[in-house]
Amino acid sequence: MSRMVQFVGGARGEWRVVQQRSLAGAALPAVERVALLRGDTPRPDGGAWSLRGIGSYDRYLHTTERTALRARQAALGRPQASCAALIPIRKRAQWWQLTQEERREIIEPRSGHVRIGLEYLPQVARELLHCHDLGEQEPFDFLTWFEFAPEHESAFDRLLQALRATPEWDYVERDVELRLRRERSA
Amino acid sequence: MSRMVQFVGGARGEWRVVQQRSLAGAALPAVERVALLRGDTPRPDGGAWSLRGIGSYDRYLHTTERTALRARQAALGRPQASCAALIPIRKRAQWWQLTQEERREIIEPRSGHVRIGLEYLPQVARELLHCHDLGEQEPFDFLTWFEFAPEHESAFDRLLQALRATPEWDYVERDVELRLRRERSA
Numbered sequence: 001m002s003r004m005v006q007f008v009g010g011a012r013g014e015w016r017v018v019q020q021r022s023l024a025g026a027a028l029p030a031v032e033r034v035a036l037l038r039g040d041t042p043r044p045d046g047g048a049w050s051l052r053g054i055g056s057y058d059r060y061l062h063t064t065e066r067t068a069l070r071a072r073q074a075a076l077g078r079p080q081a082s083c084a085a086l087i088p089i090r091k092r093a094q095w096w097q098l099t100q101e102e103r104r105e106i107i108e109p110r111s112g113h114v115r116i117g118l119e120y121l122p123q124v125a126r127e128l129l130h131c132h133d134l135g136e137q138e139p140f141d142f143l144t145w146f147e148f149a150p151e152h153e154s155a156f157d158r159l160l161q162a163l164r165a166t167p168e169w170d171y172v173e174r175d176v177e178l179r180l181r182r183e184r185s186a
Numbered sequence: 187m188s189r190m191v192q193f194v195g196g197a198r199g200e201w202r203v204v205q206q207r208s209l210a211g212a213a214l215p216a217v218e219r220v221a222l223l224r225g226d227t228p229r230p231d232g233g234a235w236s237l238r239g240i241g242s243y244d245r246y247l248h249t250t251e252r253t254a255l256r257a258r259q260a261a262l263g264r265p266q267a268s269c270a271a272l273i274p275i276r277k278r279a280q281w282w283q284l285t286q287e288e289r290r291e292i293i294e295p296r297s298g299h300v301r302i303g304l305e306y307l308p309q310v311a312r313e314l315l316h317c318h319d320l321g322e323q324e325p326f327d328f329l330t331w332f333e334f335a336p337e338h339e340s341a342f343d344r345l346l347q348a349l350r351a352t353p354e355w356d357y358v359e360r361d362v363e364l365r366l367r368r369e370r371s372a
Contacts, residue, residue, distance in 0.1 A: 003322050040322045057282040059245070066285050096243045100286070133242050133319040136189050136226045139252050175354050 002038040003055040005129050007086055007143065009034050010047035015084055015180040025090065025174030034086065036145075036181060038184070051088055053129025053143040059100075060107050065114045073083035074122035081125060081147040082182040085156065088140040096132070111166035120159045123152040140174065188224040189241040191315050193272055195220050196233035199268055201366040209350070211276065211360030217337025220272065220366060222331075237274055239329040245286075246293050251300045260308035266313060267333040268368045271342065275327040276360035282318070289352065297352035307344045309338040326360065 009017075009028065013035030020030055029048040043050045058066060074081075095103070107113045117126070125147045133143040148156050160177075163169065195203075195214065199221030206216055229236045244252060260267075281289070293299045303312070311333045318327040330356040334342050346363075349355065 054319050054321070058285055061285050062284045062287050099244055099247050100247045100290075101248050104286075122235070130319055133240050133316055181235070 001055075002040070004038070005053055005055070005113040005127070005143070006037040006041065006043070007034050007051045008037065008044060009049045009051075009142040009144075009178075012046065014182055014184060016183045017178055018181055019177070019179040021177050022171060023177060024176040025176075028088070028176050028178075031052050034178065051086075051131070051140060051143055052134060052138075053131045053140075054134060055127070058128045060104050061114065062173075063110075065108070068118060069114070069121070072118065073119035074125040075128060076145075076147055078125065078127050078147065078149075080149040083148050083150055083153055083156075084180040084182065085146045086177045086178040086180065087144045087146070087160075088145070090140045091142075091171045091173050092173045095171040105114075106171070107169050111122075111163075111168040113163065113166065113168060115160045116159065116166075121157055123154055124148045124159060139178075187241075187286075187327045188226070190224070190226040191239055191241070191329070191331075192223040192227065193220055193237045193280070193314070193331075194223060194230060194233040195235045195237075196259050197267070198232065200357045200368055202369045204367055205291040205365040208365050209361040210358060211362075211364060214274070214362050214364075220364065223271050226372040234263045237317070237326065237329055238242075238320060238324075240320060241319045242311070242312070244289050247300065248294075251294075252343045254304060255300070258304065258307035262311050262313055262331075262333055264311065264333065264335075266335040269334050269336055269339055269342075270366040270368065271332045271346075271365065272364040273308055273330045273332070273346075274360075274362045275330075275358050277328075292331060297349075297350065299349065299354060302345065302348045302352075306341055307338075308343040310334045310342055310345060326362075 009031035011032050013033040015036065017031055017034060020028070031048050061069070072105070103175040127144070127145045129143040131138040131143060146156060195217035197218050199219040201220045201222065203217055203220060206214070208214070217234050223230070249257070314329045315329040315331070317324040328331060332342060
């Protein structure tokens with residue numbers, strides 16, 4: 001699997017946008033569909049916007065946490081997981097000035113980011129993509145992609161609500177949410 | 187200061203190459219000079235190679251360590267610091283599969299990376315640039331740039347030797363070294 005992933009918002013793509021909103025900071029232009037492209041390719045023609053992120057190494061997981069996550073997590077692309085969400089976020093400059101141990105302290109002991117995520121496995125599959133170090137002009141720091149079956153949508157709503165209520169989220173200055181359905185275009 | 191830095195090896199640039207060698211893995215084509223360009227600009231014409239990296243946030247420092255480093259570190263660009271070294275390295279895939287706590291254990295308690303660096307401050311100024319998450323095709327994971335005065339060159343030699351003798355360096359699969367002198371081209 002390629003480390004680089006590009007989400008192109010426009011009139012094309014397998015994922016139809018059913019809801020698009022901004023919870024903090026500037027919105028993204030509204031689009032009908034999102035195409036998910038894997039690989040380090042140039043931005044395709046057309047599309048209102050394109051967001052790129054790269055899969056990277058674990059920054060905060062302790063070894064026991066990673067073992068627990070891996071034991072429960074689901075793969076992307078499950079046929080029944082026809083619902084998806086794309087959550088691009090940007091964190092405040094202050095976040096990036098914290099030390100590793102300060103960020104870890106916020107993410108897990110204080111916010112329970114890992115514990116919250118574990119509760120929704122394997123129903124919700126997740127891929128975290130990093131943008132902060134792709135370049136200086138990136139509009140977001142992280143893109144998180146989630147896939148789940150329609151019957152788990154309300155569980156996913158609770159997951160998002162729980163994450164947004166954490167102390168970690170005090171550092172989020174831009175928070176955009178797209179909800180999508182897998183649906184081939186005509 | 188721009189987060190993105192580009193080193194262009196060729197016939198131009200303020201830094202004249204006095205020695206260039208590969209300690210592990212493939213060498214870089216030999217060049218006469220290196221130009222250091224700040225900012226997210228396209229690769230300029232000419233030049234045998236171009237290496238890009240981005241300044242990022244601290245991954246491993248504990249808060250007390252960062253305070254100690256900041257209290258002693260020197261700025262880049264000191265007039266007397268006419269010697270420089272560029273050390274591009276690539277770490278094994280195995281390194282990136284470790285968890286954060288496993289990598290930290292290797293870097294500091296076992297390798298003393300921070301303690302070694304502290305011994306050579308403020309004589310040796312240092313800038314660490316990250317390449318691993320710039321894209322999938324990057325030839326190196328890190329570029330480290332050092333600046334020091336000619337009278338501190340032997341201290342710098344000892345610093346490099348000490349770092350290369352650490353357990354952390356067992357994970358380095360490509361290690362290139364360029365020694366340079368600041369010298370305007372004719």
